Amino acid sequence: MKSITAIIFSVAIVLAAIVLGNAVINRNKHQGTINVTGLGESNFTSDLIVWEGNFSRNSSDIQSAYANLEKDRKAVTEYLVSKGIPASQLVFNAVTTNPQYRQNYSDDGRYLGQTFTGYQLNQSLQIESKEVEKVEKISREITELLNQGIAFYSQQPRYYYTELESLKLEMIAKATEDARIRAEKIAENSGSELDDLISANMGVFQITGQNSGEDYSWGGAFNTNSKNKTASITMKLVFEVD
Structure with missing residues (x-):
């Protein structure tokens, strides 16, 4: 009986030693995480332009x-076609009609009502084209229509990029690689080894004018005023380290 007790006691001592030994090993093993943010950035030139303008006429007779x-409208069409814009790209919107009134006041400033003076009819047009430089030039020269007695008002062109989805994927890849390089450098400097990726969170896609000094937006900036733009995105990665 005493021998059996001695054997059990010996086994218990060995098991306890094994457990305590593992506890020391796990306690001394360095484990943690590294949080890094990488940036993906690229300059590009817009390949699509949208330009709008409008013209109007006033008369006491609507007809x-x-x-x-x-x-x-016919003169505007002929002018733009002569500049190389296909007629199929000219999108004229419906005519809007606005009655015009003159406000009447007495010599002592009392309001006496209003008098109908006629109608103002407006029409706008839009051009969407991949010939960016051509439409850009026309938008600056459109005042030539003033010589024909047409009061044409040009709006500032808007610039877009048709390969935006591909650009986003490229930026995500750049930001992810940048974050990994940062994490590897941090791990190296701290005497650790980079382990598994725990999580990855994508930031907001930002498009700003090149060298514009524009501020980023929490919801994402989307510049349409500049032909030359800068796209950027961030990736936040969390790695395990040993």
């Missing part, structure tokens, strides 16, 4: 105003 506006 006369519409007839003059129709003449202006």
Whole structure:
């Protein structure tokens, strides 16, 4: 009986030694995480332009105003086609009609009501084209229509990029690689080894004008005023380290 007890006691001592030994090993093993943020950035040039403008006519007679506006529409079309814009790219919106009134006041400043003076008819057009430089040049020269008696008001062109989805994927890859390089450097400097990736979170995609000094937006900046732009995105990665 005593021998059996001695054997059990000996086994218990060995098991306890094994458990305590593992505890010391696990306690001394360095484990933790590294949190890094990588940046992906690229400059690009817009390959699509959207340009809008409008013209109007005033008359006390609505039929006369519409007839003059129709003449202006034909003249605008001929001008743009002569500049190399296909007629199929000219999108004219519906004519809007606005009654015009004159406000009347007495000599002592009392309001006396209003008098109908006629109608103002407006029409706008939009051009969407991949010939960015051509449309950009026309938007600056459109004032030539003033010589034909057409009051054409040009808006600032808007610039877009048709390969945006591919660009986003490229930026994500760049940001991820940048974050990994940063994490590896941190691990190396701390005497650790980079282990598994725990999580990855993508930041907001930002598009700003090149060298514009624009601020980033929490919801993501999307510049349409500049032809030359900069795209950027961040990736936040968390790695285990040994």
